[in-house]
């Protein structure tokens with residue numbers, strides 16, 4: 001099932017400041033279909049945790065089980081397959097490809113999963129409809145507002161029907177009403193698809209709507225959130 005199980009994960013980075021412990025012995029579990037908020041001030045390790053869960057970073061120690069996959073053990077090929085099939089990622093600033101249209105940005109994850117031609121086009125149109133942006137397919141990302149970019153980024157993250165949706169401060173640059181609508185869409189989508197959602201956020205509106213919350217401080221879990 002789409003459970004997330006993080007067991008004793010530690011991750012440090014070498015930088016100009018020496019060795020930084022981004023995560024220290026973090027364990028958590030999110031039941032299939034659950035929605036977890038990850039709180040903590042800037043630099044507390046939220047992004048690193050999301051990256052470890054989704055396999056964008058490899059922990060130095062500990063284990064990550066994600067939708068039945070031992071993510072920490074995967075080699076490059078298996079990891080790429082796991083990510084493009086099972087994981088959806090909404091980055092803080094959208095990260096749409098600036099030289100592709102909205103439609104092409106949404107087609108990409110579908111094509112990587114072998115969905116081509118008319119079926120791809122049908123799904124792209126349905127995704128744009130689902131996020132309330134049926135008219136923007138031909139636009140380039142720079143022609144969209146911040147809120148529209150995040151909605152397209154969300155559409156891209158769910159295009160292939162992931163088991164796990166990871167969102168890194170997705171509402172950080174949005175006004176509260178736009179942010180609330182985006183979070184509402186994410187929660188509704190996750191519930192409707194029995195997908196598991198982990199969202200890093202500072203936003204109290206988000207925290208009020210998820211099933212559980214944790215707080216990180218200097219890479220450690222702080223109890224209670």
Ligand SMILES: Nc1ncnc2c1ncn2[C@@H]1O[C@H](COP(=O)(O)OP(=O)(O)O)[C@@H](O)[C@H]1O
Pocket residue numbers: 013014015020021022040041042043044045046047048049
């Ligand atoms: N690639 C990296 N190289 C060096 N240090 C990093 C890197 N990524 C994150 N860090 C450091 O790890 C800590 C946690 O960062 P991060 O996970 O981005 O926190 P948050 O998302 O909560 O702001 C910070 O001290 C940050 O500077």
Ligand SMILES: [Mg+2]
Pocket residue numbers: 046047048168
């Ligand atoms: Mg971050």
